Amino acid sequence: xxxxxxxxxxxxxxxxxxxxxxxxxxxxxxxxxxxxxxxxxxxxxxxxxxxxxxxxxxxxxxxxxxxxxxxxxxxxxxxxxxxxxxxxxxxxxxxxxxxxxxxxxxxx
Amino acid sequence: xxxxxxxxxxxxxxxxxxxxxxxxxxxxxxxxxxxxxxxxxxxxxxxxxxxxxxxxxxxxxxxxxxxxxxxxxxxxxxxxxxxxxxxxxxxxxxxxxxxxxxxxxxxxxxxxxxx
Numbered sequence: 001x002x003x004x005x006x007x008x009x010x011x012x013x014x015x016x017x018x019x020x021x022x023x024x025x026x027x028x029x030x031x032x033x034x035x036x037x038x039x040x041x042x043x044x045x046x047x048x049x050x051x052x053x054x055x056x057x058x059x060x061x062x063x064x065x066x067x068x069x070x071x072x073x074x075x076x077x078x079x080x081x082x083x084x085x086x087x088x089x090x091x092x093x094x095x096x097x098x099x100x101x102x103x104x105x106x107x108x
Numbered sequence: 109x110x111x112x113x114x115x116x117x118x119x120x121x122x123x124x125x126x127x128x129x130x131x132x133x134x135x136x137x138x139x140x141x142x143x144x145x146x147x148x149x150x151x152x153x154x155x156x157x158x159x160x161x162x163x164x165x166x167x168x169x170x171x172x173x174x175x176x177x178x179x180x181x182x183x184x185x186x187x188x189x190x191x192x193x194x195x196x197x198x199x200x201x202x203x204x205x206x207x208x209x210x211x212x213x214x215x216x217x218x219x220x221x222x223x
Contacts, residue, residue, distance in 0.1 A: 033209070035210070037210070044203055044215060045153065046213075047210055051209070057211075090153075090209070090210075096155055096169045097155045097208070098155065099152055099153040099155070101152050102152050
């Protein structure tokens with residue numbers, strides 16, 4: 001199975017700053033089938049990005065995804081107060097689908 | 109609008125089984141695979157398997173083979189996930205999710221396994 005490793009584990013930033021989250025796969029992700037989710041405490045995760053770079057419905061354009069092969073990035077251009085949360089990447093190009101361990105974006 | 113509504117929280121003893129339901133609405137039920145994902149307290153997300161609502165075909169991860177069973181009822185647009193031989197490590201929130209990238213999530217069902 002494909003192992004996804006997210007870095008950093010925790011990102012401490014201030015509102016208005018840029019956040020760059022990394023997701024590295026143990027082998028190439030088929031057809032760039034990689035997604036990003038945001039999870040706030042006590043809530044179900046929410047889809048942000050699918051197919052590496054497509055924003056889900058209703059997701060603001062400060063969220064963007066990029067990458068290919070084994071290296072993928074989620075960028076939040078300017079952090080809003082509601083963006084402080086845990087972020088997970090997921091690959092769905094190979095079975096079984098797998099998730100990264102998560103990156104927590106916290107207020108500095 | 110698309111909705112996935114799950115059954116209520118459960119408390120089970122070790123060795124028992126639990127069956128969680130997920131009633132869907134707002135889209136064509138047979139057009140999307142349904143997956144189940146769980147999250148242990150303070151932990152990350154774990155894929156538990158998927159079902160094709162059209163034909164009922166399933167796929168499960170190796171670590172849950174033999175313990176997990178997913179079924180569906182097309183008349184009520186509901187999918188089910190049953191987990192047997194429960195152990196304390198199965199304590200988690202269980203989510204049903206739609207599609208291969210998970211654009212809609214159920215609200216989650218907390219399953220607590222405790223003696």
